[in-house]
Amino acid sequence: MSEVLTHVADNPAAPHAVSVAGADRSGRGKAVLVTVLKSALALVFGLPLLFMIVSSFKPDTQIFADLGGIRAFLPVGDIGLDNYTGVFDRVPFAQFLFNSVFISVATVVGGLVVNSMAAFVLARMRFRGQKVLLAVILATLIVPFEVMALPLLWEVNLLPYFDGVEFSQGWLDTYAVQIVPFIANAFSIFLFYQYFDTIPKELDEAAMIDGAGWFRIYRSVIMPLSGPAIATVAILTFLPAWNQYLWPLMVTQSEAVRPAMVGIDYFRQLNVSWGQLMAYASVITVPVLVLFIAFQRSFVNSIASSGVKG
Amino acid sequence: MALLMLLPASVLIITFLLVPIGLTFVLAFTNARLISPEPAQFIGVTNFVNLFSDDTFWASLRNTIIFTVVIVPVQSGAALGLAVLINSKMRGTNFFRTVYFLPVVTSMVVVSMLWLFLYQPNGLINAVLANFGIAGPDWLGNPKTALIAIILMSAWQAMGFHMVIWLSGLQTIAQELYEAAALDGASRWQQFVNVTWPGLRQTRTFILITITIAAFGLFSQVNIMTQGGPLNSTTTLVFQAVRSGFQQQQTGYASAISLVFFVLVLAVSLVQRHLTRDKEATR
Numbered sequence: 359m360s361e362v363l364t365h366v367a368d369n370p371a372a373p374h375a376v377s378v379a380g381a382d383r384s385g386r387g388k389a390v391l392v393t394v395l396k397s398a399l400a401l402v403f404g405l406p407l408l409f410m411i412v413s414s415f416k417p418d419t420q421i422f423a424d425l426g427g428i429r430a431f432l433p434v435g436d437i438g439l440d441n442y443t444g445v446f447d448r449v450p451f452a453q454f455l456f457n458s459v460f461i462s463v464a465t466v467v468g469g470l471v472v473n474s475m476a477a478f479v480l481a482r483m484r485f486r487g488q489k490v491l492l493a494v495i496l497a498t499l500i501v502p503f504e505v506m507a508l509p510l511l512w513e514v515n516l517l518p519y520f521d522g523v524e525f526s527q528g529w530l531d532t533y534a535v536q537i538v539p540f541i542a543n544a545f546s547i548f549l550f551y552q553y554f555d556t557i558p559k560e561l562d563e564a565a566m567i568d569g570a571g572w573f574r575i576y577r578s579v580i581m582p583l584s585g586p587a588i589a590t591v592a593i594l595t596f597l598p599a600w601n602q603y604l605w606p607l608m609v610t611q612s613e614a615v616r617p618a619m620v621g622i623d624y625f626r627q628l629n630v631s632w633g634q635l636m637a638y639a640s641v642i643t644v645p646v647l648v649l650f651i652a653f654q655r656s657f658v659n660s661i662a663s664s665g666v667k668g
Numbered sequence: 669m670a671l672l673m674l675l676p677a678s679v680l681i682i683t684f685l686l687v688p689i690g691l692t693f694v695l696a697f698t699n700a701r702l703i704s705p706e707p708a709q710f711i712g713v714t715n716f717v718n719l720f721s722d723d724t725f726w727a728s729l730r731n732t733i734i735f736t737v738v739i740v741p742v743q744s745g746a747a748l749g750l751a752v753l754i755n756s757k758m759r760g761t762n763f764f765r766t767v768y769f770l771p772v773v774t775s776m777v778v779v780s781m782l783w784l785f786l787y788q789p790n791g792l793i794n795a796v797l798a799n800f801g802i803a804g805p806d807w808l809g810n811p812k813t814a815l816i817a818i819i820l821m822s823a824w825q826a827m828g829f830h831m832v833i834w835l836s837g838l839q840t841i842a843q844e845l846y847e848a849a850a851l852d853g854a855s856r857w858q859q860f861v862n863v864t865w866p867g868l869r870q871t872r873t874f875i876l877i878t879i880t881i882a883a884f885g886l887f888s889q890v891n892i893m894t895q896g897g898p899l900n901s902t903t904t905l906v907f908q909a910v911r912s913g914f915q916q917q918q919t920g921y922a923s924a925i926s927l928v929f930f931v932l933v934l935a936v937s938l939v940q941r942h943l944t945r946d947k948e949a950t951r
Contacts, residue, residue: 392753396753396754396764403767403828406792406824407771407782409782409792410778425792426798426799430795471676475673476673476678478673479673485670498686498689500877500933500934501689502881502884502933504887504909505689505926505929507910507913507926508925510688511913512691512695513687539683541680542684542685547677600775603776603777603887603891607891619775619778626892632785635781639781639782643778646773646774651766654762657769658769661832661833
């Protein structure tokens with residue numbers, strides 16, 4: 359009954375619906391209203407992306423012709439892959455894509471190893487200054503990357519670079535400059551730290567009695583138990599690495615190392631072909647969307663867990 | 669051994685996080701250039717004097733603050749609305765959550781390119797408006813609407829992210845509290861004010877701080893869609909810092925802008941921390 363009452367109370371459409379039957383009807387009406395609202399919002403969030411994908415198969419003239427109506431969101435008319443072949447003709451797209459994948463994967467893998475090791479030391483061992491170290495790491499979280507981007511640009515331009523054979527000055531226009539600065543991540547360390555902290559310390563002691571060293575415990579005891587934390591950190595590292603724009607815009611000049619996000623800029627210049635632009639955008643977006651839908655639960659849990667800090 | 673495991677992260681954090689933060693403070697008082705045969709020299713507060721007499725800097729500071737002040741309540745409020753809307757066991761919840769979240773996994777670069785087309789004078793949005801007999805403006809070409817257009821698009825992109833965080837906050841609130849409130853005859857709105865809102869205090873702080881800091885960093889959208897124009901109506905602090913530090917290679921001047929940006933972020937974090945701490949004390 360109280361459930362029914364609350365529905366009546368906040369349904370302005372039926373302020374006097376006191377009979378049970380009336381309340382039921384207003385409750386159902388409200389449910390319909392909520393569903394309509396949710397669906398309208400789904401259109402707001404979904405349609406622009408649908409438009410992007412659909413338009414990538416249409417020539418520019420048809421994109422504009424279809425704009426006024428529902429056809430803008432339907433793959434109808436002169437549908438083809440011309441925009442896609444056009445993209446590959448116009449820019450070294452395969453190279454851009456490879457660069458993006460390579461940079462993102464390297465950042466994720468490097469980040470998983472480096473940050474989990476650091477978090478392991480902070481969470482499982484006891485030494486002086488441990489708390490201070492953790493506090494310093496956490497304090498850096500409020501500094502946005504954009505604050506130090508320009509000084510960092512100046513710094514990496516002076517850092518010695520080792521190409522495997524000899525040292526030279528400056529990291530600009532390399533893969534390394536797009537990967538190495540983003541491997542260690544205070545937030546990843548924090549996420550691992552939080553997770554490691556929940557694993558019983560008795561496991562360490564048992565492993566030590568069996569003669570395992572710290573590294574062995576890290577590798578064979580703790581990491582195998584940390585699947586969810588690894589997934590979270592991997593996702594939260596991958597997305598920004600794949601989406602990086604400001605930094606590669608400044609540090610890359612040659613197409614050999616440019617990632618796809620910066621490559622898209624080519625389409626802003628002379629003679630915009632909107633269809634090709636949509637094709638380019640679709641290729642770099644759809645795989646991530648598919649990954650997201652496939653691993654939805656992990657994605658959402660990662661984001662949610664990023665909110666429960668403090 | 670322990671130190672060896674801590675070493676890679678320490679070296680990287682010092683080199684690529686602490687040193688650049690420190691450099692911001694040092695370089696801001698020099699005439700350092702990105703590529704220069706001559707070593708940088710200390711020039712005192714000259715960069716700041718120049719900065720404060722530069723109209724473009726004031727425009728970028730103003731736009732950055734307007735963007736932040738508008739987007740923080742709009743985006744967090746709407747995201748909370750979404751979260752409350754789908755925080756039920758009704759069928760289809762998962763579907764709606766997924767759809768609302770799609771723009772979040774789409775990069776800001778792609779979103780900006782896509783909306784650059786939607787916002788064209790003859791683009792999708794104006795075509796849809798025309799169906800209702802409304803003549804839409806030249807969204808990005810008009811100094812009056814350009815920043816609003818960027819705000820709307822940015823909120824659209826990131827809202828799903830904060831919806832998920834609000835949702836996880838909502839789910840920590842015990843169901844019994846709602847049942848008890850309902851028994852006492854509290855309306856849905858009263859339940860929201862007396863149960864939901866207080867229960868979200870921690871989530872709220874987190875969301876406000878993250879949106880604020882992210883908003884201060886506005887860059888990609890501007891660089892792709894407007895290049896700061898028209899008439900500096902969308903230029904931002906980071907956009908100006910990149911323009912001077914990268915395109916014009918004036919690292920010292922760019923560092924001065926970054927330092928202003930840093931002070932802004934620090935001030936907001938401290939104020940927000942102070943406000944939440946006060947509340948804890950009175951409770």
